[in-house]
Amino acid sequence: LKSRFKYTPEGDAHFSEDFVQRVADHYSARTNQTLEEREASPIIHLKKLNNWIKSVLVQLYTRQGDVVLDIGCGKGGDLIKWDKARIGYFVGVDIAEGSIEDCRTRYNGDADCNQRRKKLTFPARLICGDCYEVHLDEVLVYDGPFDICSCQFALHYSWSTEARARRALKNVSALLRPGGMFFGTMPDANVLIKKLREADSLAFGNSVYWIRFDEEYSEKKFRSSCPFGIEYQFHLEDAVDCPEWIVPFNVFKSMAEEYGLELVFVKNAHEFVHQYMKSREYVELMRRVGALGDGKEDKSTLSADEWEVAYLYLAFALKKRGESNRR
Numbered sequence: 001l002k003s004r005f006k007y008t009p010e011g012d013a014h015f016s017e018d019f020v021q022r023v024a025d026h027y028s029a030r031t032n033q034t035l036e037e038r039e040a041s042p043i044i045h046l047k048k049l050n051n052w053i054k055s056v057l058v059q060l061y062t063r064q065g066d067v068v069l070d071i072g073c074g075k076g077g078d079l080i081k082w083d084k085a086r087i088g089y090f091v092g093v094d095i096a097e098g099s100i101e102d103c104r105t106r107y108n109g110d111a112d113c114n115q116r117r118k119k120l121t122f123p124a125r126l127i128c129g130d131c132y133e134v135h136l137d138e139v140l141v142y143d144g145p146f147d148i149c150s151c152q153f154a155l156h157y158s159w160s161t162e163a164r165a166r167r168a169l170k171n172v173s174a175l176l177r178p179g180g181m182f183f184g185t186m187p188d189a190n191v192l193i194k195k196l197r198e199a200d201s202l203a204f205g206n207s208v209y210w211i212r213f214d215e216e217y218s219e220k221k222f223r224s225s226c227p228f229g230i231e232y233q234f235h236l237e238d239a240v241d242c243p244e245w246i247v248p249f250n251v252f253k254s255m256a257e258e259y260g261l262e263l264v265f266v267k268n269a270h271e272f273v274h275q276y277m278k279s280r281e282y283v284e285l286m287r288r289v290g291a292l293g294d295g296k297e298d299k300s301t302l303s304a305d306e307w308e309v310a311y312l313y314l315a316f317a318l319k320k321r322g323e324s325n326r327r
């Protein structure tokens with residue numbers, strides 16, 4: 001995948017677009033936290049809630065032996081979820097070299113990585129690359145076809161240009177087998193734009209996050225048939241501080257259909273929580289991940305500000321058109 005990088009005379013790799021580099025640099029620079037640091041995070045319950053949402057998605061759609069592609073896999077925070085689902089093979093791709101290295105450490109069960117001690121049961125390939133630029137089907141010729149493609153909190157980085165948004169969907173479509181599932185989480189554009197309209201400036205937020213839109217932001221572009229490159233700066237305490245792009249879900253849905261990916265469901269994270277908390281199995285899972293705490297003392301549960309951040313996101317699932325030949 002290095003052929004898609006530009007090289008400086010010193011030999012350092014750089015992505016061809018500055019905004020791609022800024023995202024890659026931000027995530028690459030984020031270091032692994034110790035368990036103590038993680039528990040002290042101001043958004044620890046939000047992180048746990050997000051893990052619960054991702055676990056529910058994995059459990060809903062993954063079957064034993066599945067071949068899984070994780071786009072924007074980050075530091076491998078979902079590896080244990082895939083192990084619990086007893087998948088057969090895993091490919092993780094991420095643009096941030098530092099994250100891929102941490103993911104490899106976590107996969108190998110390095111003693112310094114306190115997130116995991118047990119040996120993972122599936123073979124894996126971890127690659128550093130730009131999923132919204134590289135023709136992944138050419139790179140992963142012998143790895144697929146995939147039963148599952150997961151993209152958690154990473155798809156919105158493809159909406160900086162139409163070409164990148166299309167490349168993301170082409171990659172997923174080319175690699176999934178007919179009947180295969182594409183699911184994930186990303187910002188809910190309707191919520192972001194509603195909050196922007198209610199704000200008295202181009203910025204809004206609370207004690208744990210802020211979002212600031214560009215001076216050039218225009219509602220007309222958001223409503224147009226070409227709503228790419230609508231940039232905002234996102235800051236989430238102890239997690240994110242980089243540019244992101246609006247993904248109007250109706251356009252995403254029609255574009256996905258062009259690539260044979262049909263919508264199964266889309267739900268704002270609040271609605272998702274309310275729906276799956278009706279199931280005893282997922283209530284039990286929520287208790288185990290500890291997102292809602294035991295309510296006995298302050299800070300033992302999700303704060304109102306963290307719950308507001310959850311509202312900024314949605315969960316989706318799409319299915320690749322065609323006859324299902326799932327085992």
Ligand code: SAM
Nearest residue numbers: 027072073074094095096130131152153154157
């Ligand atoms: N999926 C992981 C999770 O849920 O923990 C990481 C989520 S993190 C918010 C977003 C990830 O997307 C980062 O690891 C980042 O490096 C990755 N990313 C952003 N742009 C990307 C691109 N063009 N190609 C591959 N990965 C990308």
